[in-house]
Amino acid sequence: MAVRQISVFLENKIGRLAEITQILGNKEINIRALAIADTTEFGILRMIVDRPQKAYEALEERGFTVSQTEVVVVEVEDKPGGLAQVMAILGKEGINVEYLYAFVAPRGRGALVVLKIEEKKATVDLLQEKKVKILSAEEISRL
Amino acid sequence: MIWNKEYECMDRKSLEDLQLKRLKEVAHRVFERLLFYKRKFEESHLHPDDIKSLEDLRKFPFTRKSDLREGYPFGLFTAPLEKIVEFHISSGTTGKPVVNGYTRKDIQIWAEVMARALSCAGTTSRDVVHNAYGYGLFTGGLGTHYGAQLIGAKTIPISGGQTKRQITIMQDFKSTVLTCTPSYALHIAEVAEEMGINPRDLPLRVGILGAETWSESMRQEIESRLGIEALDIYGLTEIIGPGVAQECEVKEGMHLFEDHFLPEIIDPKTGKVLKEGEEGELVLTTLTREGTSLVRYRTGDITHINYQPCECGRTLARIGKIKGRADDMLIIRGVNLFPSQIENILIQIDEAEPHYQLILERRKGLDELTVELETSPHIFFDEVRRLEEIEAKIKREIEDALGLRIGVKLVEPRTIQRSMGKAKRIIDKRKLK
Known part of the structure; x- marks a missing residue:
């Protein structure tokens, strides 16, 4: 139930994001969600796209350092305390979240949260057991 | 101030006679003591007796840094190990470091050339030498120390670092001669300013600065900020350490102590000896060293040479400021x-x-x-x-x-x-x- 996330190394330079989004746009790749982790000197752009393999190849070809990482995307109720419920489950089991970011899904769905977790399999099992909705790669590309 | 008029002001003919006599001795010494040189000479079909004039040295093969590395640690000493009284080991070179072994006589030579260098910058027994070159395996600290001691100057063996304390000591002990790298001299000026002290008010009179490449504009900056004369010194661990050449107050090149070190300037690509004034790589042959004698050592330093006698009275040839390196070696903070x-x-x-x-x-x-x-x-x-x-x-x-x-x-x-x-x-x- 893991989803592939595309990560790109970025120096903090003007115009780099424009370039990346342009490359993906030209290949008709749709970005579902994105987040940037930054330090004073560099950043990591993380994206969930509809066609990860194609995005990976397009960026690599253009000379970017790209990697694919498996992340877990969960759906939480779009209301106060929605995310807290999921975090509580993870916290109780001592599961460490490396990072997370959220995006709002189309009408009719809750909020979607991307989680980077070391023990993916165990976490997915645990969340499913607790009736948390986990999205598959197919579902993401259909969004 | 000329420390040793007899040698530093010798006429060219007498100097060349002396160099030739010593060159013959050193060629024999390395040939007889080291298989490395015996092989090297023989490969070129040469024997020490083939040296009949100074020009004959040009036929002989070069010695390179890589040769010295292979000899690590004791392989290239030209005196018996029991005669060696001190080692200096170069820092940060590819693979193995380079060692220089000094006999008691070598230490005396070192003190002599450094006394000449310090005197060349006007140092006398009345001076307080603030020696901020690093003491230890690096040659800067001890070499300067030996020379200052021979002159009878008051020596502060402060070594590097703790700059605020250095400045306080300069003020309290009335340091007049500063010996350190040029970049450290500027750092001292900066720290003094931070401390609210005008660096020009420090008792310093002259700086003997080396161990890194520096420019004429940096000299001007050091001189105006510290209110001192900034003079260049040249040396390298492989040969002896500091004290190979020293700039005098005329500031038109560094006097190379030719009675101890025989210089040549070569084209680094072809190895051919260049004419006076042409820019190329400095090659040195040690003429008097016992522990580590080197024939035609390629220093990697780019400069030119001038044999005209100097206004200061010295007849010793002068090498220009080091322009850079023949190889891609960098010198960073020494x-x-x-x-x-x-x-x-x-x-x-x-x-x-x-x-x-x-x-x-x-x-x-x-x-x-x-x-x-x-x-x-x-x-x-x-x-x-x-x-x-x-x-x-x-x-x-x-x-x-x-x-x-x-x-x-x-x-x-x-x-x-x-x-x-x-x-x-x-x-x-x-x-x-």
Whole structure:
């Protein structure tokens, strides 16, 4: 139930994001969600796209350092305390979240949260057991 | 002040006679004592007896730094080991370091040439020599110390670091002669200003500055900020340490102590000896050293030579300010460094051919080296923490291996310029011109 996330190394330079989004746009790749982790000197752009393999190849070809990482995307109720419920489950089991970011899904769905977790399999099992909705790669590309 | 008029003001003919006599001795010594030189001479079908004039030296093969490394630790001594009383070991060279072994007589020679150097800058027994060259395996500290002691100057063996304390000691002990690297001299000026002290008010009168390449504009900056005369000194561990050549108050080149070290300037590509005034690589033959005698040692330093007698009264030839290196060696805060050393460390981390660049800058008078490394699939992780760990790891490994604190910066692929398929490895932003 893991989803592939595309990560790109970025120096903090003007115009780099424009370039990346342009490359993906030209290949008709749709970005579902994105987040940037930054330090004073560099950043990591993380994206969930509809066609990860194609995005990976397009960026690599253009000379970017790209990697694919498996992340877990969960759906939480779009209301106060929605995310807290999921975090509580993870916290109780001592599961460490490396990072997370959220995006709002189309009408009719809750909020979607991307989680980077070391023990993916165990976490997915645990969340499913607790009736948390986990999205598959197919579902993401259909969004 | 001329320490040894007899030798420093000798007429050219007598000097050349003396050099020839000593050259014959040293050629015999290395030939008889070292298999390395015996083989080298024989490969060129030469024997020490083939030296009939100073020009005959040109037929002889060069000695290179790599030869010295192979001899590590005791392999290239030209005196029996029991005669050696001191070792100096060069820092940060590719692979093995280079050793110089000194006999008691060698230490006396060192004191003599350093006494000449200090006197050349006007030092007398009334002076207080503030010796901020590092004491230890580096030759700067002890070499200067021996010379100052021979003169009878009051020596403060302060070594490097703790700059505020250095400034206080300068004030309290009335230091008049500063011996350190030019970049450290500027650092002293800066720290003094931070302390609210006008550096020009310090009792310093003259600086004997060396162990790194510096420019005429840096001289002017040091002179105006510290209110001193800033004079250049030249030397290298392989030959003796500091005290090979010293600038006098005329400031038109450094007098090379030719009765102890025989200079040649060669074309680094062809090895041919160049004419007076032409720029090339300095090659030195030790004429009097016992422990480590070297014939035609290629220093890697680019300069020119001038045999005209100087206004100061000395007849010794003068070499110009060192312009740079024949190889790609860098000198950073007194540490010798080849880019290949950094590369070897990066290869172990990247597991592939690293694309890197070394950026050299001078900030606040101190040389700063930053390694820019292009990310690759081997060294890219999706977590900031792990990327920062890579930077820290490279920093640590280079510091451990070379004793040099550096900066590390990860950059995007293909940001480092490549020309003709070869990457430009060094960007030197230090203003040396």
